[in-house]
Amino acid sequence: MKKLRAAITAVHGYVPDYVLTNEELATMVDTNDEWIRTRTGVSERRILKGEDQGSSVMGAEAVKGLCEKRGISTDEIDMILCATATPDMLFPATANIIADKVGARNAFGYDVLAACSGFLYALVTASKYVESGSHKKVVVVGADKMSSIVDYTDRATCILFGDGAGAVLLEPTENDTGIIDSVLKSDGVGRHHLYQKAGGSAFPANQETVAAKEHFIHQDGKTVFKFAVKNMADVSFEVMERNNLSGDDIDWLVPHQANKRIIDATASRMNLDPKKVMLNIQRYGNTTTATIPLCLWEWETKLKKDSKLMLAAFGGGFTWGAVYLKWSYNT
Ligand code: UT7
Numbered sequence: 001m002k003k004l005r006a007a008i009t010a011v012h013g014y015v016p017d018y019v020l021t022n023e024e025l026a027t028m029v030d031t032n033d034e035w036i037r038t039r040t041g042v043s044e045r046r047i048l049k050g051e052d053q054g055s056s057v058m059g060a061e062a063v064k065g066l067c068e069k070r071g072i073s074t075d076e077i078d079m080i081l082c083a084t085a086t087p088d089m090l091f092p093a094t095a096n097i098i099a100d101k102v103g104a105r106n107a108f109g110y111d112v113l114a115a116c117s118g119f120l121y122a123l124v125t126a127s128k129y130v131e132s133g134s135h136k137k138v139v140v141v142g143a144d145k146m147s148s149i150v151d152y153t154d155r156a157t158c159i160l161f162g163d164g165a166g167a168v169l170l171e172p173t174e175n176d177t178g179i180i181d182s183v184l185k186s187d188g189v190g191r192h193h194l195y196q197k198a199g200g201s202a203f204p205a206n207q208e209t210v211a212a213k214e215h216f217i218h219q220d221g222k223t224v225f226k227f228a229v230k231n232m233a234d235v236s237f238e239v240m241e242r243n244n245l246s247g248d249d250i251d252w253l254v255p256h257q258a259n260k261r262i263i264d265a266t267a268s269r270m271n272l273d274p275k276k277v278m279l280n281i282q283r284y285g286n287t288t289t290a291t292i293p294l295c296l297w298e299w300e301t302k303l304k305k306d307s308k309l310m311l312a313a314f315g316g317g318f319t320w321g322a323v324y325l326k327w328s329y330n331t
Helices: 022-026 033-040 054-068 094-102 117-130 188-192 208-209 222-243 260-269 288-302
Strands: 005-014 018-021 044-046 079-084 110-111 138-145 164-174 179-187 252-255 308-315 319-326
Touching: 005 018, 005 054, 005 079, 005 117, 005 179, 005 288, 018 260, 022 033, 033 260, 044 164, 054 138, 054 164, 079 094, 094 110, 094 138, 094 208, 110 117, 117 138, 117 164, 117 179, 117 252, 117 288, 117 308, 117 319, 164 288, 179 222, 222 260, 222 319, 252 260, 252 288, 288 308
Parallel strands: 079 110, 079 138, 252 308
Antiparallel strands: 005 164, 018 044, 138 164, 179 319, 308 319
């Protein structure tokens, strides 16, 4: 029997309606459109408004759209993995909440927490279930409501992040498409440079943690930038070398959208034509686990069967990785 591969057979995304522009941010903190665009590449980002609206709201929309596109009932899903750094609550898992919202009654699922690399971690984990033959319709969703943990008085972080969700369906295939190779890495030494300190078991919520703003993202931007530039480029290059690929062989780089300068450095290390880089940071900012599936969703019509894609990410933890796959369908 031929080896089973896990192929993406559908992709869908969801972003909330509210557009938070650089101009509006400049009325909230001491910043300006020019600084934000030139230092990060972001012009605007989406924000999920309303009471009781967590990441699952966006994740469920992405999953519903995914099933409609593929023409399957949500009952047919056998597993949902949700990558998120902003779960609706610490438990139960947002994957469970999404399954309930979309009516995926036959799916088991859990959350994957690897910050901005979460989608790649979840994608690779899900692919192993599909390759083993144990699961046939596995949904991987990345959903983050970053606005729920952003301090809108901190100009160094509030300009970067936005809200959104994206989802892919993985199914087994015996042809040569699907996920071919991946390298995932982590190093907990980076945990002090990008984190949300309080609200977990080490620093439970109390009046002091709230007063000290410890429920918001804290980022040492310069240090994270240095690690991100090196590691995202290195790991993409490593996966290329392992698969004897040159920049010319890759059709698309699908990078995590944290900062346009990090993306440019990765493309340059891969010796890749900038036209082959998916870039939507200008419209959505950094949506953490949603950046990569949102890119795939927006570029879907340009992708062809056998297109060679390199997915790459870097984030809190530190966590990072790259996934090489061949696209499995024509739209
Ligand atoms: O997705 C997870 C991984 N995260 C990342 O990959 C993010 C990595 N880090 C970055 O993208 C960048 O470090 C930032 C965009 C966060 C910051 O850019 P930077 O070029 O590293 O700026 P900086 O922190 O070195 O600050 C340069 C200057 C400072 O002023 P002084 O000290 O030179 O007078 C900052 O106070 O820019 C100032 N500054 C701002 N000015 C206007 C910082 N934020 C702003 C702002 N508007 N929003």
